[in-house]
Amino acid sequence: MNNLEESKTFVASLESLEPMRDFVSQTGSNAGLNKKQIYGLCIAVDEIATNIILYGYQNSGIDNGLINIHTIFEKENFTVILEDSSTPFNPLETKIPDENELGLPLEERKIGGLGILMAKESVDEFRYEYKDGKNFNIFSVRPNDD
Amino acid sequence: MSFTVESKINENIARLTLTGALDSSTAPILQEEVMKIIPQNPLELVMYVEHLDFMASAGLRIIIFAKQKLGTQAKLILVKPQDQLIETLKMTGLIFSVVIVDQYPE
Numbered sequence: 001m002n003n004l005e006e007s008k009t010f011v012a013s014l015e016s017l018e019p020m021r022d023f024v025s026q027t028g029s030n031a032g033l034n035k036k037q038i039y040g041l042c043i044a045v046d047e048i049a050t051n052i053i054l055y056g057y058q059n060s061g062i063d064n065g066l067i068n069i070h071t072i073f074e075k076e077n078f079t080v081i082l083e084d085s086s087t088p089f090n091p092l093e094t095k096i097p098d099e100n101e102l103g104l105p106l107e108e109r110k111i112g113g114l115g116i117l118m119a120k121e122s123v124d125e126f127r128y129e130y131k132d133g134k135n136f137n138i139f140s141v142r143p144n145d146d
Numbered sequence: 147m148s149f150t151v152e153s154k155i156n157e158n159i160a161r162l163t164l165t166g167a168l169d170s171s172t173a174p175i176l177q178e179e180v181m182k183i184i185p186q187n188p189l190e191l192v193m194y195v196e197h198l199d200f201m202a203s204a205g206l207r208i209i210i211f212a213k214q215k216l217g218t219q220a221k222l223i224l225v226k227p228q229d230q231l232i233e234t235l236k237m238t239g240l241i242f243s244v245v246i247v248d249q250y251p252e
Contacts, residue, residue, distance in 0.1 A: 014171035021167075021200070039200075039230040046202045050170045102239030106213040106222075114238055115203035121237045 004031065004073040012053045012065035012084065017046055020069060024080055027071040028141075031078045037141045040122035041080055044139045045069070047115035048082055048091060056086030056135070076144060082137040089135060090128045091116045148172070153179045160188040165197040173204035180208055184215045191216060192250050196226035206238055213243060225250045 008023050010016040021042040028038040049067055057065035068083040096117040101109065120126050125140040149172035152163040160183045168176060183191065191212060213222055222244045227235070235241040 014169075017169045017171055017202075018167060036230065036233070042200065043202065043234070046169055046200075050202065050204070054170065097239075103242065104239075105218070106210050106240070106243040107218055109210055109214075109239075114206055118203055118234065118237065 005070065007068060007070045010049075010067045010069065012049075012057050012067050012086075014050070014053055016053075016067070017049060020045055020049055020067070023069060024071065027073075028078060028080075031071075031073040032143050033078055033141060034143075037078075037143070041078075041139060041141060043122040044119040044126065045080060045082060047119040048137045050115065051089070051091065052082070052084045052086055052135070056084060056089055059087045060085075062086065073143075076142050077140050078143050079138060079140045081139075082135075084135050085133060086135065088130045090130070091119065091137065092126065092128050096120070149175060151176050151179050153183065155183060155186055155188060158187075158189040159192060160186070160190070161192045161194065163194040167200035168198060168205035169200065169202040170204040173202075173208060176205065176208050177211075180212045184212065187216065188220065190221045190223060192223045192225060194225045194250075195231060196228070198231065199228065201231055201234060203238075206234070206240060209240065209244070221245060223247060223250055 006027050010020055024041050024045050025038050028041055052067060065084065065086055070081040070083065072079045094113060094116050096113040123139040123141055127138040129136040149166040149168055154161045162179060224244050224246050226248055227246060235244065
């Protein structure tokens with residue numbers, strides 16, 4: 001199959017989360033991803049976009065922010081890139097709950113870090129880059145995997 | 147796909163039926179129902195989730211919050227979660243704190 005690239009721009013608001021997931025589901029399905037991979041990408045996109053909307057743009061004082069989503073299918077990889085112009089923020093540097101904390105009874109659990117943990121665990125690769133004043137959160141899955 | 151929640155409580159059992167997608171935009175709807183339930187101190191919180199197609203961490207936080215408010219003696223029961231939701235419960239450790247059943251009452 002030839003390389004396949006698609007992009008779509010969304011207003012950075014919580015109402016955009018569902019259309020974002022729909023866009024990723026559609027392009028992922030066209031690339032032959034299985035249900036679990038599509039769901040995993042939706043989780044990653046949803047969690048990171050939620051952070052960008054609720055914290056990134058809010059902290060930058062920008063109230064008409066945008067999030068661009070690019071999907072790229074080439075060779076063995078399906079990649080989703082979230083691009084935004086809010087405050088630089090690398091989610092991979094956030095402290096996420098470790099195994100001990102995840103094993104605690106809910107009564108003793110701290111509520112936090114779960115979203116980024118889920119984003120990381122739901123895709124094969126999660127990378128972050130900051131360049132030209134923009135955050136790039138990059139998720140990849142391999143369509144031929146089970 | 148939207149999100150709906152139906153709520154019933156009687157005889158110490160609170161039942162919530164969730165459908166659609168639970169993300170940060172729809173979580174306040176569930177949060178509101180949970181806030182109504184908590185003061186009634188149910189012994190069991192049963193969530194019917196067969197038709198819940200998506201759940202982000204915003205949904206998990208409400209489950210954790212509910213369990214923290216209801217205390218250790220309260221049981222949290224999920225009826226028929228989809229495979230992807232079970233995956234999420236496993237990766238976040240919540241699987242140890244909920245009871246998963248195929249139907250309720252059994």
